[in-house]
Amino acid sequence: MHVIIVGAGIAGLSLAIALGQSRHQITILDAAHELTELGAGVQMTPQAIRYLFKWGLKDDLLAQSIIPENLHVWDGQAGNLLGSVRIKEMEAQYGAPYIVVHRAVLHAILHRHAVQAGARLLLSSDVIEYDFANGAVQLRNGKRLTADLVVAADGINSLARSQLLGSRDPGSQPTGWAAFRMTAEVSKLKADPVTSNLIDLQSRSSNWWIAPHISCMTYLIKDATMLNIVLAHRDNINTKEFTTEEYNKTVRSIFKDFEPRVQRIFDLSTSKIVNYPVYAVPPLPSWSHESGRFILIGDAAHAMAFYMSMGVSIAVEDAAALATVLDLACPSDTSSNISDKPSMVVDSKLKHALDVYEIVRKPRAEAVQEASLQGGDSSHTSHEAERSVLYEALAHSHEEIIWPLESDAVRGEYVRKCRRTGQRLGPGGITDKGTRDWCYDYDAIGAIEEYYKSSIAEHMFEATNHIDAIRE
Template sequence: MNIIVVGAGIAGLSLAIALGQSGHQVTILDAAPQLAELGAGVQMTPQALRYLFQWGLKEDLLAESIIPENLHVWDGSSGNLLGHVRIREMESQYGAPYIVVHRAVLHNILHRHAIKAGGQLLLDSNVVEYDFANGAVQLLNGKRLTADLVVAADGINSLARSQLLGNKNPGSLPTGWAAFRMTTEVSKLKADPTTSSLVDLQSRSSNFWVAPQISCMTYLIKDATLLNIVLTHRDDVNTKDLTSNECKEIVRDLFKDFEPRVQRILDLSTPKIANYPVYAVPPLPSWAHESGRFVLMGDAAHAMAFYMSMGVSIAVEDAAALAAALDLACPPGSSFSLSSEADGRGLKHALHAFETVRKPRAEAVQEASLHGGDSLHTSSKEERGVLYEALGHSHRDEIWPLEIDTGGGNFVQRCKSTGQRLGPGGITDKGTRDWCYNYDAIGAVEKYFKSSAAETLA
């Protein structure tokens, strides 16, 4: 099958790897004149790494990432340890580790493997118009490219989504949260008596301080030479045009009541600081075009808040699921032609299976992510009591609290799209981790494709 992937980000490159390894011809388009080193740290969860490992990226990823031993959760003001999550043990629990890695490092690895799998990357290729019915894209430079299928992985501000849905496109909406991001040199932290105990280069553990409406997350990146810092706050300050010094003044005021170790981390941070409002794409009416020749994936379809650290992982899940569905429609080694009515029906069914399976999964994780953020930063004294007690159980092999009626109001909920239990604390809640990390994206889409094939392909 000949496939155009629009967007050379994590979603698009992951898809190119999976498709290329199955023998599909993949052209990747990106508007950038060259791939640049962007972003800072990202966290990747086990169920996504299972697929990246299957595609042959295990050695490269483990060589250039970090597996923390624990995630320590502290009270922001007192500095008291509230609980910890045993990150290192996730590999035995879920079949792959939980890693932290610099986004640019991850991107470079994906890029290398996409090219190795046969993907053709065309930079400076800005798509300005989609012909959904005919599987074609028009470029700013005047070229028109056509394929059996066009997949848009063009990010949260997706042009493809806008053109596909028209006035039904909700766009990306503010979640009410934002995050200041910066880094600190680990050598400075090790040399400082206030922070030296936090930087254990043997365990490489992560640290997370929580308080009403604000939090500070830190983890090691770049072979443990840099500490990545994420400062969550309510998105009520317009920092778009502020200088780094002005941003630091805001940070200082926001975190003035935090314990001395956090204060010192901020003192030692690099001058570069940026604030990123957290946006999400609400549930869409559809990801695919009725022609069966176009589909959205990744942030273009379901950008989400980062409080489950699942945005990147869900994009990899999308790639694995879509490639699996397309392999069922056009098995590796077989020929494919849209002039064949059976092949055309098979492609439509593949996109139908992908959307039917992936939409509720993505929407559930979106909901869990926002619930995680809201519960970690609640101002309610009663709810913080429930949260802190839950954090005290976070290192144990048990789900707590089990019941919705915990005395903590609506702190334990049921997901609207799937009925999954949503416990307090995001990643710190074992019940939420279990259904997130035990998920089999390929198995789910294959099961649906095969169970519905007789009716759809008849």
């Protein structure tokens, strides 16, 4: 089967690897003149790492990423330790590690493996129009390309999504959050008496200071030579025209009450400060076209807040799930080559595959979107009673228990509020054991296989009757 993937980001390259290794013909289109990935660090969760390892990226990822031993959570103002999550133990619990890696490093690894899997990458290939019914794209340079399936992984401001949904496209929407991002040299932090105890190069632990409405997350990147710093805050400041001096002054003002170690990190950072408002794509009416020749994946379908570090991981889940259902519907072995099949059979199989994908993936992605915002809200709550429950929960974050119990008469109302997605989600996002289990124990491939197998008999019966009716 020939698949065109629009967008050479993490979602698109991950899908190219998975489908290429299954011997499908893959063409990746990207508008950029050269393939570069901007940004700083990303955190990747175990269920996504399982798929990257399965596709053969294990050695490259482990050589160029960091597995923190712990995530320490601190009171932002008082500076006392509230709790620790034992990140190092997640590999034994969930079958793969939790890693932090520079986005450019991850992107380069994915690119290299996509090419090795046989994907053809066409740069300077800006798609300006989609022919959804016929699996075709029109490029700005005048070329028209056609495939059995077009997959748009073109990001949060997706042109494909806007053309697919028209007036029904909600576009990307502000979440009410933003984040200042900066970096600092580890050598300077290690040499300074105020910050030296935060930089344990052996454990490589991450640190998170929380307070009402604001927080400071730090973790090591670039072979532990740089500290990535993410300063979450309410999105109520327009920084588009800010000078360097204005950025520095604003950060200092917002975090003026944070403990001395955080203040010293700011002193020692010499990097440019950038502010990123956090946007999300609300739940869409559909990700696919009725023809079965087009689908959205990744941020184009479900961009989300970063408070559970799941945006990149969900994109990898998408790739694993879509590759699985396409392999089930249209295997690439020569005895069942898609080009040898009647078009009605091909369209029916692809339509069913995309239906299965959407039925399985939409509830998962939308629940994670909601949980990500809940994690941000609960971690930054200013409500005194809620904050008390959060701090109690953090004291149990290193334990193999889900706390507090929903039946807890004192804390139950707040816990039920946190768990409004219907899952066992507690306050504090991934510092909560129930939340981690729900996120990291999920099997995207297994969920697709189970639903596909349960639906295939009914689908084949309906498809056969439909084709016979057309022929008559």
